[in-house]
Amino acid sequence: MMNTINTTQLFSESTVHNKSSHCVSSHLENLTPKDSFSGKGLFITFEGIEGSGKTTQIIMLVEVLKAKGIPYVTTREPGGTKISEAIRDLLLNPEFMEMKPETELLLYCASRAQHTAELILPALEEGKIVISDRYFDSTYAYQGAARELDEEVINVLTRFSTYGRNPDLTFLLDLPVEVGLARIKNRNLDRLEQETLSFHEKVRRQFLSIANKYPSRYIVLDGESQPEIIHRQILSTLQPFIGE
Numbered sequence: 001m002m003n004t005i006n007t008t009q010l011f012s013e014s015t016v017h018n019k020s021s022h023c024v025s026s027h028l029e030n031l032t033p034k035d036s037f038s039g040k041g042l043f044i045t046f047e048g049i050e051g052s053g054k055t056t057q058i059i060m061l062v063e064v065l066k067a068k069g070i071p072y073v074t075t076r077e078p079g080g081t082k083i084s085e086a087i088r089d090l091l092l093n094p095e096f097m098e099m100k101p102e103t104e105l106l107l108y109c110a111s112r113a114q115h116t117a118e119l120i121l122p123a124l125e126e127g128k129i130v131i132s133d134r135y136f137d138s139t140y141a142y143q144g145a146a147r148e149l150d151e152e153v154i155n156v157l158t159r160f161s162t163y164g165r166n167p168d169l170t171f172l173l174d175l176p177v178e179v180g181l182a183r184i185k186n187r188n189l190d191r192l193e194q195e196t197l198s199f200h201e202k203v204r205r206q207f208l209s210i211a212n213k214y215p216s217r218y219i220v221l222d223g224e225s226q227p228e229i230i231h232r233q234i235l236s237t238l239q240p241f242i243g244e
């Protein structure tokens with residue numbers, strides 16, 4: 001059983017994802033320590049379009065952490081705390097289709113500020129692994145690329161609402177928009193899920209572009225692979241922190 005996380009190791013620029021293959025195995029061998037890592041806890045985020053399978057992967061990962069006795073917290077954005085979950089209800093409610101993009105951006109950031117201060121930072125301070133279903137990359141994808149809001153404004157709001165703490169590692173589950181949307185079509189769709197195909201295409205493209213820009217933080221996984229295969233890739237990536 002392993003209760004301490006080796007947080008001195010992270011990923012170097014050499015973990016560049018080959019976008020054309022969506023294959024992680026080849027660059028996992030290149031894991032090396034990342035100098036800038038703070039050494040406290042491990043902040044992991046999952047990103048992807050609707051229906052990308054993030055939640056399934058988080059559940060599978062948690063089973064492993066539980067079995068190993070590794071301290072962790074799972075959470076989500078928008079949400080994660082009482083106030084942030086109340087903001088989530090506002091944001092996703094399909095009765096509020098008239099919501100302005102600016103209002104939407106500010107609410108996501110308001111939710112994040114509370115979530116980060118109340119839950120994420122204290123858990124990291126306690127040395128836990130924090131696993132968040134979405135974080136600020138979703139803002140750059142949805143409000144930045146898809147709603148076309150000013151990136152400079154998002155930069156400022158992001159620094160403000162995260163207290164400057166970036167995720168250490170982000171798993172992007174990438175798959176075609178049609179495939180993701182087909183997976184969720186029988187749900188009651190929320191306000192964002194009801195957006196057009198081209199909106200979701202912009203979101204997907206932006207996630208891939210962010211992953212390409214920050215290869216030291218990002219692992220892009222093929223969201224069309226079998227869940228068990230994706231799970232093994234995630235475990236293999238996390239092996240330096242959680243062991244075999």
Ligand code: TMP
Nearest residue numbers: 077078108134135138139142143192193
């Ligand atoms: P989900 O929890 O089912 O993924 O729903 C959250 C929705 O909110 C999803 O459509 C993505 C969207 N979202 C944003 O538009 N901006 C953000 O910053 C975050 C965190 C989520």
